[in-house]
Amino acid sequence: MSFTIQEIATALGAPAEGDLDFKVTGAAEPTMAAGDQLALAMDPKYADGLAEGGAQAALLWSGADWRAMGLKAAIFAPRPRVAMAGLTRMMDPGPEIGPDIHPTAIVDPSAMIGPGAAIGPYAVIGARARIGANARIAAHAVVAEDVRIGDDVLLMYGVRICARVRIGDRFIAQPGAAVGGDGFSFVTPEKSAVEAVRETLGETGSARQQHYTRIHSLGSVTIGDDVEIGANSTIDRGTIRDTSIGSGTKIDNLVQIGHNCQVGEDCLMCGLVGVAGSARIGNRVVLAGQVGVNDNIFVGDDVIAGGATKIFSNAPAGRVLLGYPAMRMETHIEAYKGLRRLPRLFAQVAELQKAVSKLADRD
Template sequence: MSFTIQEIATALGAPAEGDLDVRVTGAAEPATARAQDLALAMDPKYAGGLAEGGAQAALLWAGADWRAMGLKAAIFAPRPRLAMAGLTRMMDPGPEIAPGIHPTAVVDPTAMIGAGAAIGPYAVIGARAQIGANARIAAHAVVAEDVRIGDDALLMYGVRICARVKIGDRFIAQPGATVGGDGFSFVTPEKSAVEAVRETLGDAGASRQQHYTRIHSLGSVTIGDDVELGANSTIDRGTIRDTQVGSGTKIDNLVQIGHNCQIGEDCLLCGLVGVAGSARIGNRVVLAGQVGVNDNIFVGDDVIAGGATKIFSNAPAGRVLLGYPAMRMETHIEAYKGLRRLPRLFAQVAELQKAVSKLAQRD
């Protein structure tokens, strides 16, 4: 693949100057860029690297003096990360999956495969599954019985889509992701230690034998359009009703979404997030890395939770949270400042105690 500077600028909707017929075949950091690369220097702090590399053209910040940098052409990015999104979309070749169905793939005769779909080596498509047009299914992926997947889906290597899952258009699942495994749901014949702790908030009661009985998952998973699922992430099926993920939501690697959860639209769930069973997440919620959400609670629209925040109770819409347990970010910062002051405060209290003790001895 190669692109002219004009083609890239047009695709990005960005202004460009210089020799717009210069062709590039890839993108690179300024110091390592070759003549055929588009150097990425969207901030002045990266400009120094251009002299070390050999790029003829670069993606620069608005108003940059590209001629002084020795370039033949430049594209200007008022919003750099948005420009990166468009540029990487153009230049990403994606996985090589040959058109049609690979001879080693196993496709049930009752499955319906959409026009233009590509199914890679050793993939398995189950009975009555419906795969939309232009879907790409990489090697060793499994689509189980009665699954419905919309158009333009991409299932990477080793993805597992379990029985009766329903997925919209333009779904992307990275290697090893699993949708529709059974929920982690068990019960004991008598009241368990966990139930006792929930009631007493600390006392588990006398030691007892506990034997766990599985609660089977009769529901499945429903996913909207334009959802992405990171590598080795999991979404459990519902117990009775489906677990739900709204359109536009993006889920990072190693995220766990428990049974019966409802995740809203356009949410961002970063790596190692865990959402416990039956939690409800509103729209446009951002959960940073390692955030934990308790079971059976509600997180309102537009909530943002900083890294490693643990949300144990309902979070109102629009709240910015941080800490363990979660609290308003500004409250957490003040509490942390206070924590850092404690050694000095202890020392001051010790000095006061000495002073008071001396005064008492004089009396």
């Protein structure tokens, strides 16, 4: 693949100057860029790296003096990360899948495959499944019975879409993602130790035997449009109603969404987030890495939770949270400052105790 500077600028909706017919075959960091690569130097702090590399064209910050940098051409990015989104989309070749259905794929005769869809080696499409137009399903992926998948979907290697799951258009699942496994839901015929702890807030009661009985998951999973799920992430099916993921939500690697959860639109869930069963997440919620959300609580619209925050109770809309347990970010920062001051405070108290003891001895 090769692209002219004009083609890239047009795709990005960005201004460009210099030799607009100059062609590049890819993108690179400034210090590592070859002569046929577009250097990404969208901040002045990366300018010195251009001299170390061999780039003749670059994606630069607005107003940069590209001629002084010895370049043949430049594209200007008012919003660097937005430009990165467009550039990477343009240059990403994606996985090689297809065309059509690979001879080793197993497709049930009752399945309906949309026009332009491509199904890779050893993929399995179950009975009565419906795959939308231009879907791409990579090697060893499984789409189970009665699944509905929209148009322009990409299922990467080893993805598992379990029975009766409903997925909208432009869905992307990275390798190993699993959607629609049974929820982790068990009950004991007798009162369990966990129930006792919830009642007593700490006491398990007398020793007892307890045996777990499975509660089967009769619901499924419903996913909107433009949702992405990272590698080895899991979304459990609902017990009675469906677990649901709203349109536009992006889920990172190794994220667990429990049974019955309702996740809103345009949420961002980073790596190792865990959302326990029956939690409700509003729209545009951001959960940073390792955030945990308790079962049966509500996290309001536009909440942002910093890394490793543990949310144990309902979070009002618009709240910025941090810590274990979760608290307002500004409160957590003050509490942390207080912890940092404790050693000094202990030393001061010890000195005061000594002074008081000396006064007492004099009396």
